[in-house]
Amino acid sequence: MKTKALVLFSGGLDSRLVIKLLQEQSIDVEAVYIKLPFGSGCCNDFQCVFNYSQIQGVKLHVIDCTKPPLFNEYMEIIKNPKYGRGVSLNPCKDCKLFLLKKAKELGENIKADFLATGEVLGQRPNSQYKSHMILIEKQAGLDGKVLRPLSAKLLPETEAEKKGLVDRNKLLAIEGRQRKKQIELAKKYNIKYPAPAGGCLLCEKDYCKKLKEFLNFKEKLNIKNEEIQLLSLGKHFRSPLTKNKIILGRNEEQNQQLEQINQTLKYNIIIPKTIPGPTAIFENIQDKELAEQLIKIHSSKNNSKDKSKKQFEKLRI
Numbered sequence: 001m002k003t004k005a006l007v008l009f010s011g012g013l014d015s016r017l018v019i020k021l022l023q024e025q026s027i028d029v030e031a032v033y034i035k036l037p038f039g040s041g042c043c044n045d046f047q048c049v050f051n052y053s054q055i056q057g058v059k060l061h062v063i064d065c066t067k068p069p070l071f072n073e074y075m076e077i078i079k080n081p082k083y084g085r086g087v088s089l090n091p092c093k094d095c096k097l098f099l100l101k102k103a104k105e106l107g108e109n110i111k112a113d114f115l116a117t118g119e120v121l122g123q124r125p126n127s128q129y130k131s132h133m134i135l136i137e138k139q140a141g142l143d144g145k146v147l148r149p150l151s152a153k154l155l156p157e158t159e160a161e162k163k164g165l166v167d168r169n170k171l172l173a174i175e176g177r178q179r180k181k182q183i184e185l186a187k188k189y190n191i192k193y194p195a196p197a198g199g200c201l202l203c204e205k206d207y208c209k210k211l212k213e214f215l216n217f218k219e220k221l222n223i224k225n226e227e228i229q230l231l232s233l234g235k236h237f238r239s240p241l242t243k244n245k246i247i248l249g250r251n252e253e254q255n256q257q258l259e260q261i262n263q264t265l266k267y268n269i270i271i272p273k274t275i276p277g278p279t280a281i282f283e284n285i286q287d288k289e290l291a292e293q294l295i296k297i298h299s300s301k302n303n304s305k306d307k308s309k310k311q312f313e314k315l316r317i
């Protein structure tokens with residue numbers, strides 16, 4: 001029987017290389033792409049992820065955490081991380097633990113001999129120090145069962161290496177943030193890869209300011225994925241009357257996006273017909289008057305726009 005590995009595939013260069021390195025050892029590789037509500041930190045373009053798996057002849061599994069019930073499970077760790085946060089709201093250790101647990105379940109189902117990740121020792125603070133990696137895999141019940149081919153020679157030998165399922169001599173000893181070695185390997189294997197993208201929204205200060213404010217208001221209530229999507233869209237105001245939100249589109253494209261998201265969210269919506277102004281969606285009907293005022297002052301027909309806007313600026317999130 002051929003050895004089978006399940007690779008946690010983010011779509012970025014590192015996990016692309018891991019697929020190649022393991023295939024070179026004649027290991028049967030399957031990959032799992034775990035779609036997260038705030039982006040996966042590498043490649044958020046699913047088509048790109050899918051294309052690579054097809055080119056390499058790898059079976060791709062997708063675990064979608066942007067929809068219930070996994071969405072709710074993930075949001076729990078965002079609200080109450082056990083291992084703290086990074087520079088912003090990013091709970092990287094808890095997030096990695098979540099990813100490993102989900103991959104472990106899948107690995108057991110497909111009878112993979114081991115899991116492999118594209119993690120590189122010391123590449124990212126918070127979750128890629130040796131002690132953190134070991135702690136996370138222990139907590140996931142995967143002690144010694146996660147292979148990190150790019151840094152394997154700098155890490156304790158895993159079960160798969162001890163059993164001879166994978167040849168440690170052919171694994172690498174990459175460390176740190178520089179990607180020189182990975183870029184050389186990409187050339188050698190002729191791998192196309194995406195430029196490191198904006199990645200995880202949980203690391204972005206402006207976004208997290210809105211998310212934090214949102215979580216303070218929604219802490220005890222059920223959070224919907226669409227509400228999370230809205231945080232990176234439009235201008236947000238908090239009503240002093242109801243404490244609910246009013247959101248205005250910034251341009252035509254965003255107006256349409258608001259309309260589309262609202263088909264699921266079912267907030268109240270105003271699409272101005274008589275004046276050229278932004279679409280507004282708002283949760284509480286008691287905020288209708290305020291929503292209308294906001295539309296009016298953000299209308300391109302409003303001459304005293306700047307002066308009026310200031311009155312409402314204190315409601316802005």
Ligand code: SF4
Pocket residue numbers: 036039040041090091092093095096127200201202203
């Ligand atoms: S940056 Fe941290 S929180 Fe964001 S996806 Fe990566 S591990 Fe998870």
